[in-house]
Amino acid sequence: MRRSAGACVLWLSLAGTTSFAQTDTLFVVSQINVKGNKVTKSRIIIRELSLRVGDTISSSRLSKILTRDRQKIYNLKLFNTVAVYAEHPSETSIDITVEVTERWYTFPVPILDLSDRNFNEWWVNYGHDFRRLKYGLRFYQNNFRGRNETLSFMAQFGFTRQFRINYSIPYIDKKQKQGLEFEYNYDEPKNISYFTKDHKILYATAKTTLLHGHSGAITYKYRNTFYDTHYLSAGFFSNRVADTVTKYLNSSYYFDGRDSMSSMYFSYAFESEHRDVVAYPLHGYQFSASLKKTGPGISNAANCWEAEAAYARHWEVKKNLFLSNFSSLHVSFPENQPYALFASLGRSRQIVRGYEIFLIEGPSFAVNKTTLKHKIFSRTWRWEKFFLEQFRHYPVTIYYKVFTDAGYVKNYPYYQERRLNTRLTGKPLWSAGTGIDMVLFYDLALRFEYTFTAEGTHGFFFNIKKEF
Template sequence: MNSVKSCISFIFLLLTYTQATYSQEVVPDSTGTIVIGEVSVEGNHKTRTGIILREMAIKPGDAIPAALLKEKLEVDRRKVINTNLFITVELLAKPNPDSLRTDILILVKERWYLIALPVFQLADRNFNEWWYERKRDLSRTTYGAYFSYGNVTGRADKLRLLAEFGFIPKFEIAYTLPYLDKAQKTGITIGTSFSINKTTAYRTWRDKLQYLNSEDVNRRRFYTYVSLTRRNKYYAFHSVDLRWSQSRISDTIAILNPNYMLDGRRRQQYVQLTYTFSYDKRDNVQYALQGQSFSAQISKLGILPCDDVNTLYLYGSYRKYVPLGKNFYFNTGMRGRVSFPKRQPYLQTIGLGYRNDLVRGYELYVVDGQDYALLKNELKYRLFSVQKHLSFIPIRQFNTIPLAAYINTFADAGYVKNSYPEFSNTRLGNSMLYGAGAGLDVVTFYNIVTRFNITLNAKGERRFFFNVSREF
């Protein structure tokens, strides 16, 4: 769905992945230890110095074995680059004038924070569904404008505005302030969204979405939310999200699928409370090659007695990235969800087939269910990774261009438990799903990853799939 929008971002935006610099001039003392002197920052024209230093484990006065300094500098550099505030980050070590300590200079190049882009994207789940199933129908597109103002006050905060028209008109506004308190551990996000649908997916039948085509509005949705985040340690995050959601559908949708909101209802509103814990220690959140990430989530839809939904969701995910040497990399991961009770509105019965929750090879299918499990494995080889500085471009935020390419092979497996298969006449639910293939990933400007994959699934279907996304 975001493929064309990401392509536009590809033209306007730049991001890079850099390596730390370690000065060989630093000399340890007689015990082989380096004592850290001043830690300073240069190049942060807008970002407050404290936002950068908050990511640093290395502090003035630390005594570090000389053999570990380079590694510790690289770990801290990764944390600074993962703030998504900078194009490049370098950590330079040099002797202090007193010759007894070693100073650390953090040299950054800031991004271009004000982004205003035209929006032209597909309304379908992904590019492949639009290409194969919707016959490249250009009427199934949305257009409009996207505005993002990052680092508004220099504290890594962000204001986002979205106005879309066309197939699915949508309007969104959100503001995020990640460091609300003086300790820089608590953050807040507030936002709201409104969308309407004329052509609407009213049910899933034989693992394909079925649409009602109409000139009338068949669905309206509004939600507003506030999220609090807490980051006590560098890699551990806690968040609590409270939101109020309201949806309305037409009589036609309620008649075609009485289970859409259960019992033929046309209106659904509820308060949702979600707690999430995540641990993210990847080398690069845009396209990880080393490290691991873990998350667990509990979400309750229906807090008030008057709510129209009463559902509990439990999520979990884990992913491990392992460099094998000689430009080879491996990653494996699993994720899953269980929910209660099992009889749920169609609107909330989401299994595999959306976003990255799919077995590769089944991009054209939606497998609904109350519970699911997913396993993904990937082996890749880096063909090249380069970074070019174009001195003839005067704007510093746009004159560093990265480009990397990886060939990969993958094998996935998944299972969706559907407690009411008769509602969707599913063929893929309640059975194992297997998919494998090979492809090429191209990683470049501002987190954009372009994927070209050839896949084979357990149904014996072979297809070429293309996808453009932004990795976070």
Template sequence: MRIYIFVCFFLQHFLSLAQDSTQYIIVGKIVLEGNKKTRPSIIFREIDIQEGDTIPKHKQKLILENIQNRLFNINLFIAVEPQWIEKDSLVSDLRILFKERFYFFAAPIFELADRNFNEWWYDRKRDLTRTNYGALLVLKNVRGRNEALEFNAQSGFIGRFRLSYKIPYLDKKQQYGLTLYFSYHQYKNLAFQTENNKLLFLRSENLLKERYNAEIRLRKRTGFYTFQNIDIRFMKNRIYDTIAILNPNYHLNNNPFQQFWMLGYDYIYDNRDFASYPLKGKRIFARFEKHGIFKADDLDLWFLKAAYQYHKPLSQKFYSSFALGGRLLYHQGQPYSYASAMGYGNDLVRGFQLYVVDGQHYLMAKSTLKYQLVNIIKNVRFMPLKQFKTIPLAIYPKIYADMGYASDNVFSKERNPLANQLLWGTGVGADFVTYYNSVFQIDLTYNKLGQFGLFFNFESSF
């Protein structure tokens, strides 16, 4: 009887182990196809499994999704298609198909010089003289290591010369990277003052301002989602007599020169599915900057800026996004050239795209609810360039609400009335996502001032 019980127990235990083994697979070969230029080491840096690993079957789909998103976000490919190839009941190979981007890019520059398209369209009356034009040359992934060399030369509203070289990884462990950057700007059109939360510009045939900027940045990447940057920068600015007369505090104390060193530090945690238009995941960002390191520097201020994003699918078609961000700035004299608080880039309350708010500290919150109306991929046979044969298009109708507050005790209340009060804006709109992570947004807004607006944007609002 005891032998019978022992045999039954052994058989039950053996069968349970056999059943559990069917819930796992062994990773066979990892096969890369289509990466004609990109080195495998750059790709394997984004893959968190190895040949011979044992993984639960129910995680196979999630693993493919994470690998696809990470490889897509390094901006070397227009398409990434990972798939499992079953070899037998226990072993599956991982096969990843790639379509690489253009890595040599030379193109003319024609861009708007204003803060955003809406300021140019409404306040500047679609003035085509407020544009920059020139040439852009990009050499990316030259040796298959995701390096990037960029050269930019432009004229027009703002003259600019820019050169940068980015090396993503310096070491074999692929943790440390380096960026070198230099730029020179010339201004014959310059925003010299704020009036009623609008920028006042002066246009001249002569130079109004020059700016030199040289920077070295060291990056450390830990795991897949965590980045830290340390950078040191030298800035040299010069304004000419007219600007110093119109705004003596542009560089403080009627000083035509402003020269200083800056030390900065970034912390970034980013596990969003797509950086250009995220639908899932979160991003944590913090930046500290100290302007004026030495006694001889003409500027002495520091700030801490932080932001948090959270994106969540609510169902198969509905998505929500939330963001919270702000800044603390302390100074021993804040010049007008460092007056900006809200109104630049994504640091704005939707509905106030036509306004800027000067100040030291600010806090903002944004929320969006959207619905995936369209998500298609079309193959265009007649297109001669294979990088453009695949046309993705996704459309997301949305509703949103934002609020923000900027604190100011330096600049004139008459010139900056939107400071020191809670601003809010809400509205409806639609986002279009297509080629090369391009985003186009249409927003119908209503704000605290009782103003309706129809606005356009060419990047994500987060």
């Protein structure tokens, strides 16, 4: 079977396959082989396999297990193609072989990006002003040391100035269940968002730096099963804004007109991932939940609890026709918070399509999104003469889709008392539309959508990421 989006192949080439269909034969796994991994350590791949040497498996279950193992290996995002197959069986044993073609892992990427949440916000709200562009350099070393570690640096200038370093180690123990991640950020923007008016962000711009901030975090990861991962994080942030912001623009940017806030934060998150290809899933489900506590404050009384849960489900209704649904709920308290700690609908998966140009803030909000899509084109090209093997594989899959979203946001008391940002809060949000998704190589997903909303607005929206 073949999925162009994942470019993954399952081969099940067992001698005597006909007899397997007639009788449920038991086999012992005698050997596991890994091929094509020039950089990646074999143990990183073998860790994703359900079977070990010496395990017994029935012929009736073998195909399903190998299919799921292929999906798990592909979801490491280290390979262009993955094949998992059993071969050379005797009457009592089989060999399991994993064959991969590796991706390119070193990416010095020039930054030329928008400072806004999405293309539509930049185009509509800020008049496609090119002065809002960010530029600089990102450097990614994926699969560092062949152990699926990720090392990244960023130096960004332009509308916002930011520096970042991140190092992720998926496994630090022999059983490959525990991992660590480290991150540090430093910010010196000359432009900052200081308030929201009619659900649109207002920015202050100056010739001098308006904010000095740095933050860091360490995350412990525990992946006790193939599909379930726990995250424990501890971090800090320390920010100081120019007094121009708190004296003249928004005295509630931090508490009591102060110009700084420093705090620790702690969080726990759980993720259960059972989808086929995480980059663009068509089958399976995912559940996630998190709890975060910001505070105690160091130089300011930061105190905020945030809880969130989300569930996504994907079905194949019939051949080439797929249905997906995503639901999420976010709750935070106490509801009296400084502007800098406001939560909002309008970021990442927490968005109602058609409302991309709005930032709808509130301590509590919910979203439900449903999409029905039909695969209308799928093909993979091979450019065998290209000098880099990692860029010879070019899958293209196109889906036509229709969708409908719904959401609700409870307004902050600060806004409600002053009758601010009330147009889209405290009422149902709804949208429907149609569009095209293109899934390309290296997990790139392009979304072209035309959406109608309950507010009577409609328009074209473009995004470079999967919907959920």
